[in-house]
Amino acid sequence: MVTIYDVAKEAGCSPATVSKAFNNYKSVSEKTYKKIMEVADRLGYTPNNSARALATKKTWLIGVVLSQELHAGITHPHFSEILQSFNLRVSEYGYDIVFISKRFGDKASSYLEHCLYRGVDGVLLAVGAKFREEIQCLLDSDLKCVSVEGLYPNVYTVISDNRMGSLQALEYLYFLGHRKIGHIACPLDSVAGRERFEAYKEFLEKKGLEYNPKYVVEAQDYTHEAGKVAALEFLQKTFDDLPTAVFVAYDDIAYVTMTTFQEKGVRIPEDISIIGFDNIKLSSFMTPPLTTIEQNRMLIGQKAADVLVSLIEDKPIDEPYEIRIPTRLIMRNSCMRISD
DSSP: OOOHHHHHHHHTSOHHHHHHHHTTOTTSOHHHHHHHHHHHHHHTOOOOHHHHHHHHTOOOEEEEEEOGGGTOSTTSHHHHHHHHHHHHHHHHTTOEEEEEOSEETTEEOOHHHHHHHHTOSEEEEEOOGGGHHHHHHHHTSSSEEEESSOOOTTOEEEEEOHHHHHHHHHHHHHHTTOOSEEEEESOTTSHHHHHHHHHHHHHHHHHTOOOOGGGEEEOSSSSHHHHHHHHHHHHHHHTTSOOSEEEESSHHHHHHHHHHHHHTTOOTTTTOEEEOSBOOGGGGGSSSOOBEEEEOHHHHHHHHHHHHHHHHTTOOOOSOSEEEEOEEEEOOSSOOOOOO
């Protein structure tokens, strides 16, 4: 088994310098760092995590808390990409991730108890507003936390610019000539649902367009079933006065909205244009392909990792507590221009 002494001998430096390089100490020059890493790779050196934990007084583990009840698990198209990016980034710093639940083995536990048992150095939070009470113990603890979903006082959050994305979607519809624009919101107790709905109202006011309550429906959760209920409610409320376009605040619900409308004989985009928010992979395979707002999930994951590692390692962070990631309009075939 290759040791740091073997690496040090081959690299022409002390074992202490090798150890510092493996633990990202700033006192190691870039030239020396690169040489040590090249030698370690060539010799096939594998770090001993137990020894490293003893030496650094860290476990090099980061806990990840997910809201499975919100369908925000690792298989969710939005969160899976964020988590993949986050995991790749923290691994570059030498950390591994462990998923934290409220059970440990066959026993119930709090998120904090599980984190303390694992000895994690920090926590990534991917939970919605409904679970504030359940993670309050984490927020009140000394653990370093970064969120990619909820907003909490004095906790760094890396999240898409929901206002920017919503206004991009609505300005595009306005550019196409639409003046009667509806909105199917995702749950308004979520950050995304609330901010996208507020942007919708702001846009109408800015353009001098009337806010019509029957043009607005809230999906009660993020499931396809809730999307179906919301789409049917929207049609029932607007059957005698269908808007020319609808801004759907979540692509999964946009997909269900499109299929439900089509089942009821509403053509897209001939009878109504639909624009979504997220740009999940399914969006480009819908019929017609969905015009939507793209979230930069890779950047969200990377930035969350950078901030959390900086917190863990007591490095300065030149960022606000709310770090907003820009969005981008993706134009496809679910929207069409109409005459004034």
